[in-house]
Amino acid sequence: MSARETRLDRKFAELAAEGxxxxxxxxxxxxxxxxxxxxxxSGLPAAGADIIELGMPFTDPMADGPAIQAASQRAxxxxxxxxxxxxxxxxxxxxxxxxxxxxxxxxxxxxIYGVDSFIEDAVAAGIDGLIIVDxxxxxxxxxxxxxxxGGLNFIRLATPTTDDKRLPDVLAxxxxxxxxxxxxxxxxxxxxxxxxxxxSVARIKRHTELPVAVGFGIRTPEQAGTIAAVADGAVVGSAxxxxxxxxxxxxxxxxTACTERVLxxxxxxxxxxxxxx
Amino acid sequence: MDGQNSYRAGPDDKGRFGHYGxxxxxxxxxxxxxxxEAAYKAxxxxxxxxxxxxxxxxxxxxxxxxxYFAERxxxxxxxxKIYLKRDELNHTGSHKINNCLGQILLxxxxxKTRIIAETxxxxxxxxxxxAAARFGLPCTVxxxxxxxxxxxxNVFRMKLLGADIRPVTSGxxxxxxxxxxxxxxxxxxxxxxxxxxxxVAGPHxxxxxxxxxxxxxxxxxxxxxxxxxxxxPDSLVACIGGGxxxxxxxxxxxxxxxxxxxxxxxxxxxxxxxxxxxSLAGGTPGVLHGNRTYLLQDDDGQIIEGHSISAGLDYxxxxxxxxxxxxxxxxxxxxxxxxxxxxxxxxxTRLEGIIPALEPSxxxxxxxxxxxxxxxxxxxxxxxxxxxxxxxxxxxxxLGVSL
Numbered sequence: 001m002s003a004r005e006t007r008l009d010r011k012f013a014e015l016a017a018e019g020x021x022x023x024x025x026x027x028x029x030x031x032x033x034x035x036x037x038x039x040x041x042s043g044l045p046a047a048g049a050d051i052i053e054l055g056m057p058f059t060d061p062m063a064d065g066p067a068i069q070a071a072s073q074r075a076x077x078x079x080x081x082x083x084x085x086x087x088x089x090x091x092x093x094x095x096x097x098x099x100x101x102x103x104x105x106x107x108x109x110x111x112i113y114g115v116d117s118f119i120e121d122a123v124a125a126g127i128d129g130l131i132i133v134d135x136x137x138x139x140x141x142x143x144x145x146x147x148x149x150g151g152l153n154f155i156r157l158a159t160p161t162t163d164d165k166r167l168p169d170v171l172a173x174x175x176x177x178x179x180x181x182x183x184x185x186x187x188x189x190x191x192x193x194x195x196x197x198x199x200s201v202a203r204i205k206r207h208t209e210l211p212v213a214v215g216f217g218i219r220t221p222e223q224a225g226t227i228a229a230v231a232d233g234a235v236v237g238s239a240x241x242x243x244x245x246x247x248x249x250x251x252x253x254x255x256t257a258c259t260e261r262v263l264x265x266x267x268x269x270x271x272x273x274x275x276x277x
Numbered sequence: 278m279d280g281q282n283s284y285r286a287g288p289d290d291k292g293r294f295g296h297y298g299x300x301x302x303x304x305x306x307x308x309x310x311x312x313x314e315a316a317y318k319a320x321x322x323x324x325x326x327x328x329x330x331x332x333x334x335x336x337x338x339x340x341x342x343x344x345y346f347a348e349r350x351x352x353x354x355x356x357x358k359i360y361l362k363r364d365e366l367n368h369t370g371s372h373k374i375n376n377c378l379g380q381i382l383l384x385x386x387x388x389k390t391r392i393i394a395e396t397x398x399x400x401x402x403x404x405x406x407x408a409a410a411r412f413g414l415p416c417t418v419x420x421x422x423x424x425x426x427x428x429x430x431n432v433f434r435m436k437l438l439g440a441d442i443r444p445v446t447s448g449x450x451x452x453x454x455x456x457x458x459x460x461x462x463x464x465x466x467x468x469x470x471x472x473x474x475x476x477v478a479g480p481h482x483x484x485x486x487x488x489x490x491x492x493x494x495x496x497x498x499x500x501x502x503x504x505x506x507x508x509x510p511d512s513l514v515a516c517i518g519g520g521x522x523x524x525x526x527x528x529x530x531x532x533x534x535x536x537x538x539x540x541x542x543x544x545x546x547x548x549x550x551x552x553x554x555x556s557l558a559g560g561t562p563g564v565l566h567g568n569r570t571y572l573l574q575d576d577d578g579q580i581i582e583g584h585s586i587s588a589g590l591d592y593x594x595x596x597x598x599x600x601x602x603x604x605x606x607x608x609x610x611x612x613x614x615x616x617x618x619x620x621x622x623x624x625x626t627r628l629e630g631i632i633p634a635l636e637p638s639x640x641x642x643x644x645x646x647x648x649x650x651x652x653x654x655x656x657x658x659x660x661x662x663x664x665x666x667x668x669x670x671x672x673x674x675x676l677g678v679s680l
Contacts, residue, residue, distance in 0.1 A: 059580045060453065060565060062460045063303045069447055081577040107301060108564045112578030134564065136307040138291065138300050159305040161467055166308060184305050185465040 007100040007128045008153050008176040011050055012211040012232065022233030023048055023224065023273040024213050025266050026104065027240055028055035028071035029088055030080025032248045032258065037075070039259045040244075041092050045099045047263040048270020051213075053131065053235060056085055056105030063133045065188035067238040070245060082109045082118075086125045093126035102155060102176070104131040107143065115143055119150035129153030129176045137169045144173050157181050158204055160196075167207050177211040177232065178204055182218075188238030191217045198230035221272025228273040236269050284531035284607050287598060292481020292568075295604060297597035300480045302567045305464045314482045316387050321489075326382060333378050337411070338368045340375075340493065344501035344658070349628040350644075357651035359644060360510070361661040362498055362526065365633065371663035372494060372522045373404035377473055379490035381408040384471035391466065392416040394473045395459040397424055397452035397518065398589030398636065399431025400663055401475030406440035408473075417441045419458045422450035424588045431667045449582040452518075452592045456566055476519025477596030480567030484596050491525025498658055499529055506656055512537040512647075515660040516640040517610070518554070518590035520599045522662035531607060540599060541643045543585035544612035554583030556595040557603050557610045570597040586615035586675065587635035589663070613642035619675055621645060622665065634663030635672070 015022055025044050030037050044052050057072040057080050064072070089101055103122065110118050110132065122130070130147055137144075137156070144154045153176030161184060162170050171178065180200060182192030192214070201212045214227050215235030228234040243265050247258040287294035300310055320326040334340040343363045351359045364372040384392060392409045394416070396402030402418040409416035418435055422444045425432050435442055448454035456479075463472045477484045477491070495513075502510050513530060515523035517540040530536050545553030553559060556571045563572040565580060573581040573593035585591040602608040613621075621641040626632050633641065640659050648657060665672070673680050 058578075059448065060457050062457050062566070063305075063464065065461070066447075076579060083577075106564075108572075108574070108580075109578035111564055111569075112561075112574065112576065133303050134301040134567070136300065136302060136304050138307065157304045159303075161305050161308045163308065170304065181305065184467050186461045189465065 004151065006153055006176060007098065008051070011100050012177065015050060021228035021231070021273050022050040022211070022213060023228070023270045024051045024053055024215070024233050024235040025049035025240060025269070026053040026055060026235060026237030027262070028057055028068065028075050029085040030057060030075030030078055031071040031241065032074045032244055033078045034080060034084060034088070036255050036258050038088055038091065040262050041088065042095060043259060043263045044266055045096055047266040048274065049099070049266055051100045051102065051233070053102045053104050053237070054085065054089065056082055056103055056109055058106040058109055061106060063186055065186040065238060067188045067241045067245070071241045082113050086121050089127055090125040100128040101126065102129040102131055103127055105133070107132050107134050110143060115146055119147050119152060123151050127152065129155050131155045131157065131179060133157065137172065140173050148173060148175060155179050160184050160200065164203070167204065171208045174208070174210060177213050178208060179235065180204060180212050180214045180231070181216045182214050182227070183216050185216065187216055189217050191219065191223055192227065194226045194230055197227055201231045221268045224269050225272040225275060234273050240265060284602065284605070285528060287601065288481060288485050294598045294601035296562070297570050297600040298481055298484055298568050300567060301564050301569065302480045303464060305467060309467055310480050312387070316383060317482050317486050320383055320386060326386070329382055330379055334375070334493065338374050338378070339366065341497040341501070342366050344498060344505065346505070347629050350625060353628055354645060354648035356649040356653065357647070357655040357657040358653065359648060360502070360656065360658045362494060362658055363661055364494060364522065365661045365664035369404045369407050370666065371400040371404065371634065372491060372525060373401045373475060374407065375493055375525065376475065376487050376490040376521060377404040377408040380471070380473045380486070381412055381414070384414070385412065387471065389469060389471035390414065391470045392473055393419070393459050393462050393470055394475060395419045395452065395455040396475065397421070397455070397592065398587065398634070399424070399428040399435065399667060400589060400634070402440065403431050403434050403438070405473050406435040406438035409440065410438045417443060417462065419443050419445050419455040419462070421452060421455050422446045424451055427671050428588055428667055429670065451582060451588070453580065453582070460566070476521040477524045477598060478519045478566060478568055478570065478594060484568065484598055487521050488524045488528055488598060491521050492528045494522065494525035494660065495527060495529035498526065502656065502658070509533060509536060510656040510658045512539065512655065512657045514539045514541065514640050514644055514657065515662065516541045516590065516636045517595060517599065518543065518592050518636065519594070520596040522660050524596060524598060526658070526660045527608060538608045539643065540608055540610045541640045542610060542612040543583070543587060543590035543639055544614040545584040547614055548612060551581070552584035553612065554585040554591040554593065555612045556593060557599065558612055560593070562600065565594050568597045570594050570600040586618060587639065589634070589636045590639065611643055613639040617642035619672065622672060631661065632665035633661055634665045635668045637662050
């Protein structure tokens, strides 16, 4: 765990004190355009998002389903880069110094940016943590250890295939929270089973004191509420991203409608998570 | 040479060849990769595994494949003595079957009941579908929609063999996207599924395992050349997409420092254009599909689609061991363009009565550049890794002939 307290640590402590669970909202940076994406980002805290997971677009998102793949492609087509994603967070921080932001993505864009300069620029931009899908504990030297030394949380994915023997290795260099992937599969797949999730969260908690947020396959406020009830937080991504796709399918939809509709769903999801909390 | 001084010592226990390779996969796959590594190690030391594989290689594939002295090609170039390693004569028409049989035997040992694979030109897909049919396992092959269009004969062959073909439309609909989709399927069906990767790429242990199964090519060349000429060859030439046929030929010779080793990448429309698939000549190190290697990518780390006349070579990456061998300077990497490959394809068809696949036509194009300048006692071996039946339609198209 990081020595100093981070926005993530504070947020989870604050929610726990209120008896609440975290609603973690995922959007892809730059989707569908840099401007609309920035307006969605700035509206998410007021809509009830406790933590924001911001996807770094990549051409080859191997763990993602069609919704988030398409979001990456839209963002890249609109000219999004890792540098612009960091700028986007820097701008967000001018109006919000409390909501934790976690960058999620794949290692290659970070590797090409340069690990040391990325960590320095991410911290300066106000980013709190990283979730890098294709960096298992076996590759901790690459980014995890330097990022933690630089003051970023490194949030690890634990999955149904992570057995008790492996779990301590997965948790060893994890900080901020643990992201439990509720299904074996890609993002946006079938809904997870609450009993199974409940048992898995309990299993993880036997090995760590970190909060456990659950994601993959959660689409509705009801599902988010059910899952949040048996964990410390629920992550929703594909459902929010699908709303973006729907609004841009209609060429005449003004930009504001996209932002409004995404935030409306975020607000429903937040209500689902918080009512059951 | 041995130990640290050997070019054949890799990978280390983290799956690295120098800086390259590794295990850059999602956590869901990591326990499987570790299981696979353990199962492969156990199989390597089990004589029964080896015996079963050798039996299939001999009686099902038809190994050893001949080492053929290409007399008229040699006369035509008027230099080096050119030998062709005839892996296109294997059952299924390419070297791909060497690896598929090894991996399917491993899948059976691990109790897996479903096979998946990616394919570009369809040669690997056909070999996987063949092995799956032979062992009665259901098989799903992911293939880019663009490749399905340009490799129709192989698509039909796979269907005849009982494979389920899944067209991939994401990205440019080629090999890279097929590999993404296969990884997505694997992560969703971890319990029962074995992923047969077709080239020396992917997370450890795949690059080493595929190389080992393909090394039979180079091992046979060693003994066949000793028998024919009483000595080892002077140079080796093979084409490279992901690089499995080349690694299979090269690996047994890497520590014979006098032997010149040359890999030929797909130069597409030329290295000065964006339309090529030469990851080593035109790429930079990055991380994709589970390993660090040279990739075609932009300065934001986004992967660029490769281009080649050959669907089997237009992968934007290359096996990590090739990346290592390039950096240490043991292997020379060059390229041949679409046009040069097409010319070589026609030349060898007329001179030797061998219709090659477009992939080894790239290797042949390079042989044509170097052979005339070499002495007549120089023994050159080119890997004829696939036959050209599958390419007849697309070659006709490129030559402006309608069938």
